[in-house]
Amino acid sequence: MIVTVTANPALDITYRVDELHVDAVNRVTAVASRAGGKGLNVARVLRCLDAEGVEGSGVPVIALGLAGGSCGEVLRADLDAAGIAHDLIQVEAETRRTVAVVDSRAGTVTLLSEPGARVSGGAWAALREQVRARLPEASVLVLSGSLPPGLPADAYAVLTMEAGRHGVPVVVDADGRALSLAVTARPEVVKPNAAELARATGLPDLADGSARLRRLGAGAVVASDGPGGLDADTPDGRWRAVPPQTLGGNPTGAGDAAVAAIALGLAKGWDWPRTLVHAAALSAAAVPAPLAGDVDLVAYRDNLTRVALQEKEPQCR
Amino acid sequence: MIVTVTANPALDITYRVDELHVDAVNRVTAVASRAGGKGLNVARVLRCLDAEGVEGSGVPVIALGLAGGSCGEVLRADLDAAGIAHDLIQVEAETRRTVAVVDSRAGTVTLLSEPGARVSGGAWAALREQVRARLPEASVLVLSGSLPPGLPADAYAVLTMEAGRHGVPVVVDADGRALSLAVTARPEVVKPNAAELARATGLPDLADGSARLRRLGAGAVVASDGPGGLDADTPDGRWRAVPPQTLGGNPTGAGDAAVAAIALGLAKGWDWPRTLVHAAALSAAAVPAPLAGDVDLVAYRDNLTRVALQEKEPQCR
Numbered sequence: 001m002i003v004t005v006t007a008n009p010a011l012d013i014t015y016r017v018d019e020l021h022v023d024a025v026n027r028v029t030a031v032a033s034r035a036g037g038k039g040l041n042v043a044r045v046l047r048c049l050d051a052e053g054v055e056g057s058g059v060p061v062i063a064l065g066l067a068g069g070s071c072g073e074v075l076r077a078d079l080d081a082a083g084i085a086h087d088l089i090q091v092e093a094e095t096r097r098t099v100a101v102v103d104s105r106a107g108t109v110t111l112l113s114e115p116g117a118r119v120s121g122g123a124w125a126a127l128r129e130q131v132r133a134r135l136p137e138a139s140v141l142v143l144s145g146s147l148p149p150g151l152p153a154d155a156y157a158v159l160t161m162e163a164g165r166h167g168v169p170v171v172v173d174a175d176g177r178a179l180s181l182a183v184t185a186r187p188e189v190v191k192p193n194a195a196e197l198a199r200a201t202g203l204p205d206l207a208d209g210s211a212r213l214r215r216l217g218a219g220a221v222v223a224s225d226g227p228g229g230l231d232a233d234t235p236d237g238r239w240r241a242v243p244p245q246t247l248g249g250n251p252t253g254a255g256d257a258a259v260a261a262i263a264l265g266l267a268k269g270w271d272w273p274r275t276l277v278h279a280a281a282l283s284a285a286a287v288p289a290p291l292a293g294d295v296d297l298v299a300y301r302d303n304l305t306r307v308a309l310q311e312k313e314p315q316c317r
Numbered sequence: 318m319i320v321t322v323t324a325n326p327a328l329d330i331t332y333r334v335d336e337l338h339v340d341a342v343n344r345v346t347a348v349a350s351r352a353g354g355k356g357l358n359v360a361r362v363l364r365c366l367d368a369e370g371v372e373g374s375g376v377p378v379i380a381l382g383l384a385g386g387s388c389g390e391v392l393r394a395d396l397d398a399a400g401i402a403h404d405l406i407q408v409e410a411e412t413r414r415t416v417a418v419v420d421s422r423a424g425t426v427t428l429l430s431e432p433g434a435r436v437s438g439g440a441w442a443a444l445r446e447q448v449r450a451r452l453p454e455a456s457v458l459v460l461s462g463s464l465p466p467g468l469p470a471d472a473y474a475v476l477t478m479e480a481g482r483h484g485v486p487v488v489v490d491a492d493g494r495a496l497s498l499a500v501t502a503r504p505e506v507v508k509p510n511a512a513e514l515a516r517a518t519g520l521p522d523l524a525d526g527s528a529r530l531r532r533l534g535a536g537a538v539v540a541s542d543g544p545g546g547l548d549a550d551t552p553d554g555r556w557r558a559v560p561p562q563t564l565g566g567n568p569t570g571a572g573d574a575a576v577a578a579i580a581l582g583l584a585k586g587w588d589w590p591r592t593l594v595h596a597a598a599l600s601a602a603a604v605p606a607p608l609a610g611d612v613d614l615v616a617y618r619d620n621l622t623r624v625a626l627q628e629k630e631p632q633c634r
Contacts, residue, residue: 015416015429020339023425031413031431070387096348099332099416101429108340112332112418114348 002046002263003138005131006039006065007155008116008148009088010098011075012292020103020110029104035078036098036292038145038173039065041256044293045282046264047084052297059139059267062087064130066123066148069094089126093117093148100252109252119150127151131159135166139267142259143182144173153177160185169219169266173259175199180216188219188266191259197223206231207238207312220272222262222279224255229280229307234272238312241276243284243303253292258283273309280307319363319580320455322448323356323382324472325433325465326405327415328392329609337420337427346421352395353415353609355462355490356382358573361610362599363581364401369614376456376584379404381447383440383465386411406443410434410465417569426569436467444468448476452483456584459576460499461490470494477502486536486583490576492516497533505536505583508576514540523548524555524629537589539579539596541572546597546624551589555629558593560601560620570609575600590626597624 016030035044043063050058067075067088072095079086096114103110131141141163143156152158156178160170169188172179175196183190183200190213192200197209210221210233220234229242261282265275281303285295333347352361360380367375384392384405389412396403413431420427448458458480460473469475473495477487486505489496492513500507500517507530509517514526527538527550537551546559578599582592598620602612 013414015431017429020427022337022339022420022427023423025428025430028429028431070391074387097330099429103339106340110337110339111342112334112345112416113342114332114345 001134001137002059002061002140002142002267003131003134004039004043004061004063004142004144005127005159006037006063006145007127007151008096008146009035009037009040009065009067009075010096010114010116011071012036012098012100014100014102014291016102016104019105020101020108032291033074033078034291034293035075035082037065038256038259039063039142040079040084041253041293042142042144042260042263043084043086044082045257045260045286045295047082048295048297049260049264051083054297054300059264061085062134064088064127064134066091066093066119066127067095068092068117071095071097087130089123089130091119091123093119093123093150116146116148119148121150124151124155128158128162132162135163135168138163138166138168140263141168141170142173142263143170144256144259146175147178154181156182157185160187171259171263171266173255183213183216183218186217186219189222189262190218191222191224191255191262193224193255194226197221207233222258222276224258224283226251230258230276230283232272232276236272238314239273239276240310240312241280242308242310243280244306246284246287251287253289253294254283254286256293257286257295277304277307277309318451318454319376319378319457319459319584320448320451321356321360321378321380321459321461322444322476323354323380323462324444324468325413325463326352326354326357326382326384326392327413327431327433328388329353329415329417331417331419331608333419333421336422337418337425349608350391350395351608351610352392352399354382355573355576356380356459357396357401358570358610359459359461359577359580360401360403361399362574362577362603362612364399365612365614366577366581368400371614371617376581378402379451381405381444381451383408383410383436383444384412385409385434388412388414404447406440406447408436408440410436410440410467433463433465436465438467441468441472445475445479449479452480452485455480455483455485457580458485458487459490459580460487461573461576463492464495471498473499474502477504488576488580488583490572500530500533500535503534503536506539506579507535507537508539508541508572508579510541510572511543514538524550539575539593541575541600543568547575547593547600549589549593553589555631556590556593557627557629558597559625559627560597561623563601563604568604570606570611571600571603573610574603574612594621594624594626
């Protein structure tokens, strides 16, 4: 069982407009909304692979986290409709929204991201307890996305240590202080993107930043570099996995698909080269899918044969 | 009792951002949401005047309409919190949202308006019945805003005729075919803005357009012309009511405040000059208020002494 945690989920709303005019009234031509947030996207991708029988037996997944208010209700209903197992703690704080405005003519995507309401100290205690209760049956713990106001900055560090006591490997996909603190608790893998890695380490070079995070405690660092693919620094070696070129699409959710593949690799005991090929292929298969959390399974299978995996020289430390 | 009908209400969400960047991620710094839609704004303004004891005893108001889904629930809760009496028919169609993005630096307001989900034929029958049941106690019926998909284009015309049978005067604030059809049912007053008037009549001149709508059946036409004030063509004469200049602010809701004053004038039996001075003053008092449906009561009282009411020459017909 892969357990994902989404402390700050969102109701993701997508608006399509013919042409976005700033400082004017824009008629929305199509509305879509779904449960979002990085950990829920990871769960959605894993659920999709499991349901479609991709990668053999698949691995069941459960989504944990916090949800509240009317948006929280809509979010739960959407997870139910998608067949994603979840156990979200009911909090008083209203679940936030994100609004993505897609300009059909220009092809631009303008994202408006609500910060999320402050959650209580009780919510954090309940989330800790909930994760702890799931660890005995967990094969991997995935900690993804931002922390809402009210959660301590070391929340991911605390949960990583808890998982360590149960021998459960942890994948962290976070930013800023949440990431910096989490690495000190020795997660199996961290998956920052290039900008997050630079922010966390102050080092603009990907290889330098990854080496720094490993020295600080991360078991492996898989840095996502947009169309450039994945740059991995692991105990078994260093690789870059470059997916085939994709034309256009929506890169939101590509990182979450990579995390899903990494979690799957850990759960199934794959070696790093296999995990990285799957992660790059699945990540690229998220781009043609219109909504974050969706992957194009035909593209995924096709990409698997076309990812270029380059081993890099061992780095002097 | 003033009865307002809002067939296509919305949950109005306001996002504040430091600076809006198209095709990028924008962090929302403040979120506000409230029940919106023209008829609900009218009810909110009237409720505010009543609660504050403005204009003597005030006139009670009830908001009718359709609402559904989780946004419908939030909308009802907000009306309750504001002390606005309402009786909204529960429909399956999810109540729509509007999102106003306020750029703090540039001062722009970018509005995204959802179209609203299709309502069933049963919803229309229920709304008709609901309005009919309220007419015996109504002094004025206000029909404001767009019709959701699924309601017939002549919905306002049908409700206006129904009110006519009970001797209840009707104020219509609508656009397009809903407006064109409504005037044929002889509402007491229609309140288009200049653009709506031009669209409905094909006549760019305000006086020509108003005369046309009166010939087609409108008892009086009060056309709102932005900072230019209100242009009225009535059975008792023609006037322009010009409010004092307002600097900046949010003009959304100014038309709804004018409708509220017109409804109040009808309920209280005011003559047209008095009604128009109040309508211009209240409309201008909506501009400094940050959210549609709010009015600045201090500005309102001040504006009352400063509106310039100009009588116009009788027009040859």
